[in-house]
Amino acid sequence: MSTDALRPRPRLVRTLLVLGVLLGLAVVLDLVSGVGATAQEEGKGAELAQDEELVERGAELFGSHCALCHGELGRGLPIEGPRGGPSLQGVGAASVDFMIRTGRMPMTNAQDRLERHPQRFSETDRRALIAYIEQLAPGEGPDIPDIEGWEDADPARGLELYTTNCVACHGPTAQGVAVGQQDVSSDLQVADPIELATAIRSGPGVMPRFGRDVLTDNELLQVTAWVMHLRERDEPGGWSFGRSGTVSEGFIAVVLGLGLLTVVMYLLGERSRDEEAPGVDEEARHERT
Ligand code: HEC
Ligand code: HEC
Numbered sequence: 001m002s003t004d005a006l007r008p009r010p011r012l013v014r015t016l017l018v019l020g021v022l023l024g025l026a027v028v029l030d031l032v033s034g035v036g037a038t039a040q041e042e043g044k045g046a047e048l049a050q051d052e053e054l055v056e057r058g059a060e061l062f063g064s065h066c067a068l069c070h071g072e073l074g075r076g077l078p079i080e081g082p083r084g085g086p087s088l089q090g091v092g093a094a095s096v097d098f099m100i101r102t103g104r105m106p107m108t109n110a111q112d113r114l115e116r117h118p119q120r121f122s123e124t125d126r127r128a129l130i131a132y133i134e135q136l137a138p139g140e141g142p143d144i145p146d147i148e149g150w151e152d153a154d155p156a157r158g159l160e161l162y163t164t165n166c167v168a169c170h171g172p173t174a175q176g177v178a179v180g181q182q183d184v185s186s187d188l189q190v191a192d193p194i195e196l197a198t199a200i201r202s203g204p205g206v207m208p209r210f211g212r213d214v215l216t217d218n219e220l221l222q223v224t225a226w227v228m229h230l231r232e233r234d235e236p237g238g239w240s241f242g243r244s245g246t247v248s249e250g251f252i253a254v255v256l257g258l259g260l261l262t263v264v265m266y267l268l269g270e271r272s273r274d275e276e277a278p279g280v281d282e283e284a285r286h287e288r289t
Contacts, residue, residue: 011266045093045143048131054124058132061125065106074136082109092141093130095202100126101195104204114205116186142201142209147193150221150228158226161219165210174230189231196224 048054062074069085071077076087085107088096099105103117121129130144162174170176174188191199197220203209215223 011269044146045096045130045134046139048093048127049134049138051131054128054131055135057125058128058130061121061129062132066129069107069110074133079110082111084110088133088136090137090140091133092202093134093144094142094198095204096130096133097126097144098195098198098202098204100129101198102191116190142211144194145197145201145217145220147197147221147224150193150197150224153218153221153225155222155225155229157219158222158224158229161215161223162226165215166223169207174227188227191227193224193228196227197221200224 062070066074066088069077069083070088071085074088074091076089077084079085100121101119103119104114106120107114119126163172166174170186170188176187188196199207200210200215200220200223210220
C-alpha cells in the first residue's frame with residue numbers, strides 16, 4: 001500500500017461538500033414550501049367571515065362572478081336557460097372551497113354538468129368568496145375540514161371506509177364509474193387531499209354529504225390517506241417523496257441526478273489516474289537507472 005492512499009483526496013472532499021450544500025438547500029426549500037402550504041390551509045370559514053376586508057372583497061367578486069346565477073345575497077335564482085342556480089345561504093365553507101378550487105364554479109352555463117376546470121381565482125380571492133358566502137348564514141353547512149396529519153392516518157382503515165362509503169360510485173381504483181344515466185362520478189385520481197376532504201363533507205352534485213356522524217374527523221383523514229395511497233401507487237413518475245411539494249421534488253431529483261453524475265465522473269477520473277500511475281513510475285525508474 002502506498003502512502004498515496006492515505007493522503008486526503010481534495011476532489012472527494014469537494015464533491016461531498018457540494019452535495020452537502022445542495023441537499024441542505026433542498027431541505028430548506030422543502031421547509032419553506034411546507035410552511036407555505038400549512039399557512040394556506042388554515043383560516044376556516046368561520047375565521048374568514050370575521051375578516052371585514054375579506055368579506056368586502058368577497059362581496060365585490062360575488063357581485064361580478066356569481067350573483068347572475070346565485071342571486072342577490074346568494075338567495076338563488078330559478079334555472080332558466082344558461083342562468084340561475086341554487087341558494088348558497090348556509091351551503092357551508094367546504095362547498096364553496098371545493099367548487100372554486102376544482103374550477104367547477106363559476107359555471108358559464110347553468111345547464112352544463114358540473115365539471116373540473118383549472119381554478120379561476122387566486123388564493124386570496126377564493127378566501128374572500130368563502131368569507132362573503134359564510135357570513136350570509138354563519139355557522140350553517142359543513143366548514144372546511146382540518147386535514148393536517150392525513151399522511152399519518154391509517155390507509156388500511158381508510159380502505160375499509162372507502163369500500164363501505166365510496167366504492168359503489170367511484171370504483172375500487174377510484175377511477176370513477178357511471179352513476180345513474182348522466183352523472184359520471186369524477187375520477188378521484190386528480191383530487192388533492194384538501195379537495196378530497198371538502199368533497200366528502202360537502203357532497204358535490206349528486207354525491208351525498210358525509211357529515212361527522214357518518215365519518216368522524218379521523219375517519220375522514222383515513223379515507224383521504226387511502227385515496228392518496230391508491231393514487232401514488234398508480235403514479236407513472238415512479239418515486240414519490242411523500243409530503244414534499246413539486247418544487248422540492250424536482251429539486252431533489254436534480255440534486256440526486258447531479259450527485260450521481262459527479263460520483264461517476266469522480267470514480268472514472270480516479271480509475272484512469274490509477275491506470276496511468278504505474279506507467280509513469282516505471283518510466284521515472286528507467287530514467288533514474
Ligand atoms: C352560470 C351560472 C352560475 C355561475 C356564474 C355560478 N354558479 Fe354556482 N352553481 C350554479 C348551478 C347551476 C349550481 C348547481 C350545480 C349542480 O348541483 O348541478 C351551482 C352550484 C354551486 C355551489 C354548490 C351549491 C350546493 O348546494 O351544493 C356553490 C358553492 C357555488 N355554485 C358557488 C358559486 C360561486 C362562488 C360562484 C361565483 C364565483 C358561482 N357559483 C357562479 C350556477 C352558477
Ligand atoms: C352516490 C354516489 C357517490 C358516492 C357514494 C360518493 N361519491 Fe364522490 N362523487 C360522486 C359524483 C357523481 C361526483 C361528481 C360530482 C360533480 O358533479 O361535481 C363525485 C365527486 C367526488 C370528488 C371530486 C373529484 C374531483 O376531483 O373533482 C371527490 C374527491 C369524491 N367524490 C370523493 C368521494 C369519497 C371519498 C366518497 C366516499 C366517502 C364518495 N366520493 C362517495 C358520487 C359519489
